[in-house]
Structure formats: structure tokens, C-alpha cells
Amino acid sequence: MDPVLNPYAPGAGTPPPLLAGRDTILDAWDVVIGRAAAGNPFQPIVLSGLRGVGKTVLLLAFRERANQAGWPIELFEARPAGDLRAQLAEALPPMIRTVNKRWRNKQRAERLGRIAASFARAVQARLLAGGFRIELEPEVGVADSGDLETDLTELLVALGEGAREEGLGAALLIDELHEVPPEQLSALVGAAHRVNQERLPVVVSGAGLPPVGRVLSEARSYAERLFSIRPVGALSPDDSRDAFAAPAAELGVVIESAALDELVAISGGYPFFIQSYGKHVWDVADGSPIDLEDVALSRPRAYRELVDSFFRPRYDRATPAERRYLHAMADLVDGGPMVSSTEVATKLGHDQPGRVSPQRDGLLTKGLIYAPERGYLAFTVPQMERYLRDLTERP
Numbered sequence: 001m002d003p004v005l006n007p008y009a010p011g012a013g014t015p016p017p018l019l020a021g022r023d024t025i026l027d028a029w030d031v032v033i034g035r036a037a038a039g040n041p042f043q044p045i046v047l048s049g050l051r052g053v054g055k056t057v058l059l060l061a062f063r064e065r066a067n068q069a070g071w072p073i074e075l076f077e078a079r080p081a082g083d084l085r086a087q088l089a090e091a092l093p094p095m096i097r098t099v100n101k102r103w104r105n106k107q108r109a110e111r112l113g114r115i116a117a118s119f120a121r122a123v124q125a126r127l128l129a130g131g132f133r134i135e136l137e138p139e140v141g142v143a144d145s146g147d148l149e150t151d152l153t154e155l156l157v158a159l160g161e162g163a164r165e166e167g168l169g170a171a172l173l174i175d176e177l178h179e180v181p182p183e184q185l186s187a188l189v190g191a192a193h194r195v196n197q198e199r200l201p202v203v204v205s206g207a208g209l210p211p212v213g214r215v216l217s218e219a220r221s222y223a224e225r226l227f228s229i230r231p232v233g234a235l236s237p238d239d240s241r242d243a244f245a246a247p248a249a250e251l252g253v254v255i256e257s258a259a260l261d262e263l264v265a266i267s268g269g270y271p272f273f274i275q276s277y278g279k280h281v282w283d284v285a286d287g288s289p290i291d292l293e294d295v296a297l298s299r300p301r302a303y304r305e306l307v308d309s310f311f312r313p314r315y316d317r318a319t320p321a322e323r324r325y326l327h328a329m330a331d332l333v334d335g336g337p338m339v340s341s342t343e344v345a346t347k348l349g350h351d352q353p354g355r356v357s358p359q360r361d362g363l364l365t366k367g368l369i370y371a372p373e374r375g376y377l378a379f380t381v382p383q384m385e386r387y388l389r390d391l392t393e394r395p
């Protein structure tokens, strides 16, 4: 069918035609911002999930909802080994613009602008180079100590006090939160804790790979109580059916029930896979209804694209020794969610796991695997084990 009309949207952070199966979490977010604005205690949401499960599109939906409520809200992605102050400072100018537009108390809005300028001062040179600029004179003595936690707390408190007076809230959403270096994460959690203690309507939320909950509590022991860590995973079979069927139905195209079952099964309910298989089956089909034959015809094409865009780029980042480690993991996973690192070492012919820990550490750093529990490992990419097992050439 006409690829121009194809409704499916495989991509990174590309909003799907139907955000299936996420009503509960969206409702939870509405409760958070409602409670925050009302001055009630709240637990900011942190999404935790594998690659391609839809964390970023959920954050976008969070942003949309807070925006509709009139909140200044910024979303940015933490970069590996990045500088959180610089990234926050980049996110500030648009936030300050919104504050200037929305807050009735212009004096407070202006003061917040000056505090933001103070906060950004330490990284101003870089900000200007990046084309960003806060045009205000800094507020001397506030948010300019050079200590990230102190400065961020002062900034968020000023934001929260102003927002409270306006009967609104404000939020910061940080994607790839697990990438924030521990010391900076600790400062961020500390600042979020402080505004929370003062019941200020500032919500610091985010998303990250599954270690994110542990990374947060390693940064600050109370982090797991401060935030509500929400796992985001594959969609249920019913929600997966909706995710395939509804966008087609919207355009007058029916997917036969057996074809739907097959699509749900091969995608495993993983959102990114749903969009990819949906896209290809649409392109291959001659017209409505889409049937099993269309699914069979499109499946290899969809899989090839998944290999090229999802699996292989990650596999290619591993060294040959790391790849052997990945294969050993894949052979051991066997449908379960994780494998023991001791077993991986044994499989690689080593009695002591220490011998292969450089490979394991390399893969952890590259974000290809994570440790769900001490001594256990899992892939950050859904169905990675199947891809690895299907590879004919092994290192």
C-alpha cells in the first residue's frame, strides 16, 4: 500500500500513531502534576526500561500534558560523561521564556531569569559557543557558589516558589538519566529532595535503562523512596493488537485476526518492533485486508531493517572479545531475563569470572548489557539473544 500514507513510526523518540498500553502511567503522571500543583506530597516518576520500549515518547507525552497545564517544562537527554550544569543551563532559556510569558508576577519571573543566569555563568563560555544565551545580569550570591547541588537547589527553590505563587508547577525531564555521572546525579537527587521537602511544585523526572533505579539509589540512598521507579516494558498481547490494528483501521485498512496474532507474536510486544513490523507489512500489502501472507512476505524485510538499525550497530561497537562474551550470554539466556556472570565465564572456559571481567565491564560501559542484580547480567536490547544466535559468523 502507499508508503506515503504508512501510519507506523519506527524511530527513536518518534511518537507512535497510537500510544498503546500506557494509560496507567499517563494517569500516574497526571496525578503527580496535580498533586504537585496542589501543594501535596508527590513522587516524581522515573521510567526504567530496555532500548526501544517507548521511554522517550512517554516523556514527550508527560511534557505535553504539563505544557497543557501551563507549566514551564523542559526535556533534555543526558549525554555520557556530560556536564549536567551545562545541559541544564542549555535547557533554561526556553524555560525562562515560558516563565516570562506565563507568570503574572513579573518581578519574580525576572529574578528567576537572573538566578538562571547565575547558575549558567560557570558554563557561560560553552553556552555561548553552543548558540545559547541567557541575556540577563546574574543574581549575585544565588546559584553561583560553583557547587552543583547548592546552586541547583537554589535555582529549583526559586522556580518552585514562583510557580507555587502562580498556582502552577514546573518540571525538568531528563532522558537517559543513567548516563549522568554519579556525583552530578547525587547533586540532582539532593536538589529534587529539597524542593520535595519544601512541598514546592517542581517535578524532576526522567527515564533510563534498567539500572537507573539502582544508579539513583547509589547516588543517594533515599532516591528509591523519593522517586517512583516505573518499569516500562513490552506491551500486553491486547495492547499490541491495538498498536497494530488501530492505526490501520484509522485509514480504513483491516488486519485479519490471524495476521494480527502473528504480528503480535513476532514483535514480542516491543514497541519499536511493533512499529517496524507494522511499517513493512503495510508497505508489502496490496490492500485491505492485510493477511498472513502479507506478514510472511514482509517479515524478512522488517527483520533485516531491525538488524541494520537496531542490532548490528550495537554489535559492531563490541570488540571481538566482547562479542564472544555476548555470544556466551546469548547461549545461556534461554528465554530467562538474565544470566549469571560466573556461568558466562565458565562457558568461555575460565574458572574465575575475573578473567573475563574486562569484557563484561566494556559491555556495561557501552550500554549493551546491564546488571539487574549483583552477579547477573542481561541485554539492554530486547531479543538481542535471538539476533546473536542467528548470526552465522562468530568471532
Ligand SMILES: Nc1ncnc2c1ncn2[C@@H]1O[C@H](COP(=O)(O)OP(=O)(O)OP(=O)(O)O)[C@@H](O)[C@H]1O
Binding pocket: 009, 010, 011, 012, 013, 014, 015, 016, 017, 018, 019, 020, 021, 022, 049, 050, 051, 052, 053, 054, 055, 056, 057, 058, 243, 271, 272, 273, 274, 275
Ligand atoms: N506505547 C506505544 N505503542 C506503540 N508504539 C510505541 C509505544 N511507545 C513507543 N512506541 C514506538 O517505539 C519506538 C521506540 O520509542 P522510544 O524511542 O520512545 O523508545 P525508548 O525506550 O526511548 O528507546 P531508547 O532506550 O533506545 O531511547 C518508536 O518508534 C515509537 O513510536
Ligand SMILES: [Mg+2]
Binding pocket: 012, 013, 055, 056, 057, 175
Ligand atoms: Mg529513548
